[in-house]
Amino acid sequence: MYQYDEYDQRIVDERVAQFADQTRRYLAGELTEDEFRPLRLQNGLYIQRHAPMLRIAVPYGNLNSKQLRTLGHIARTYDRGYGHITTRQNVQFNWPRLEDVPEILDQLAKVQMHAIQTSGNCIRNVTSDPFAGVAADEIVDPRPWCEILRQWSTFHPEFAFLPRKFKIAVNGAKEDRAVIRVHDIGLDIVHNAAGELGFRVLVGGGLGRTPIIGEEVAAFVPWQQILNYCEAILRVYNLHGRRDNAYKARIKILVKALGVPEFARQVEEEFAHLKDGPSTLTQAEIDRVAGRFNDPVLSALAQDAGYRARLAEDKAFAAWARRNVRNHRVQGYASVVLSLKPYGVAPGDLTADQFDAVAELADRYAFGEVRSTHEQNIVLASVREADLFALWQEARAIGLATPNIGLLTDIISCPGGDFCALANAKSIPIANAIQDRFDNLDYLFDIGELEINISGCMNACGHHHVGHIGILGVDKNGEEFYQVTIGGDQGNQTTLGKVIGPSFAAAEMPDVISSLINNFIDNRQDDERFIDTVRRIGVESFKTRVYAERTARLEAKEIAHV
């Protein structure tokens, strides 16, 4: 992964000093609440239900074992013994004390980490494909480009006080695993007809209250110009984005209001002035940044016979390998997903001891490096096939080997009402109740690939719109209810789900999911995935089934009470 040089380190160190002073002035009453808010937010610090919530940046999801150990230490020393992987690949702590934050940042800086721009109305942490650099379908490794964008956006003086948050995601593979279509800017690395490298630029995607899929504003921006082009987009947005209404302040609203052609025209006009300017990238700079990624140099290994023998012999191992192990671009290696979705745990949570244990696994089996995923899991990018069995046994011992990646129980969930002050309803207990209902592995495998996404309110931190099944917490007269969407999808065919009808009480949710699944099983053709069946037969039959079974349940209950 990227190694800081002296300049990177100095910026982070100077930030620690700056924020320590800002916190001191706030606590001394020199900074008002209003003045401190954007400053702490740009440092990932929210004031939440229980305590400040601190969001630590994990640039494009890359972490090394030293950093994992520091996160474990922070969880143990300053929090309640756990941390949380978010849908933006960051790490979040729910219980630090404000007074401790400068010290936490100081410890993070020592392992090349920080909390810069993980929140607030600025350019947020850049996200990407967790399999970057090792995916078999990769066209170009997106990480150096993410790092270049990270540096460009860090304390960008013109764009520190935007109308609203701003998220950039980069994809470099055939299959989009970075959900670029629901980002303010989505960058797809492509080659043009002449074989030159550049970026297809999508703008105006986002979920939240007004979910919108990003639209193409440029089919091809040469790589040299990408910072200039992004600057043009940001300037148009900074000058013309709405500031009168926070709900209408995202760039997607501006793009919609102007229309894509007019928005693109304004960007082009701005870009014409910036093109070939000093921020134009050079091959030397790309090479330098790429060269600071100390990736292991892998050469193809013979396929491991022992691995294949184990697969044949051990059913549990084979099940795990099928779900949690992915092909690697180099023969003899594989990528492994550690599941942070065992039964009964908040999706994405890791205990302090698990942070340390994952660091240990990374050191022993994965060149000391891991990735966080927006599905709230952890990836070991490069593992020798020969090590997979031993790795599996150890991962199992620490509870991170549930063979459910991509299955119904691999639920994405925001922290919801248990932690978040904005929530309309709880999320985690719903996730747990569904996991509980579907705890039979054979049945899970049979159901096949299925994504359930849960958000506790319309801010959509759990990306419910793009879940095959989306669950949204809503408030009805002070009571918690849940609205269900189906047919959402992420990736190359990103789609927003459709609401199936009136919302449900928390206790009904496992039954609702069962009805959806049963309808799918009854209608599925061959090995169709849930989402494919929904696409083929439409929402109506699911809707009918869910509400019919619900009525039957309610009637049965009434009869039982007579």
Next chain:
Amino acid sequence: MSDIIKNGRVHADEWTVLRLAEGDEAATIALPAGRVIVPLAVWQARREELLPKAEAGVLGVWLAGNENPAALTADLSALPLVAVDFPKFADGRGYSIATLLRTRLGYGGELRAIGNVLRDQFFFLLRCGFSVLQPQEGKYTPAQLDAALASLNDFSEPYQAAVDRPEPLFRRQSRRPLQGEAA
């Protein structure tokens, strides 16, 4: 009279900022004596009358966040001072306006940030080309303002190009590749 920050030091200010109150007419409002910074609307309504004052160095113009700096294109060489107003410190349009004035429109005179200007924005404001920072009168005590000078240098080597350092870090400094560096 408020204090301003210029060239890394605190100075007593010599200018008065004119703001239109409800019912004030740009065309008729009386100008205060001495050096004055007028709203764009006043400038546009009375350009003929005010141009000699600008040329004499005693009249400047301020822009609101929703005003296009290109409205001043023809006048920038005559104006000794242009100010940009920050109605709220979290309203970041002024950063882009300043950048445009400096890089696109070639403005070389005094560029002043007025309104809700806070210490914690100083570094960004300077980077976007402001040469004078004017916090609201009474916002800071003299001692606080002196202490605030430290914020001018929050970061020694920023990454990206901006007005104050028009080349990005990768062009200003030779940054080393990984080889040969102790891990």
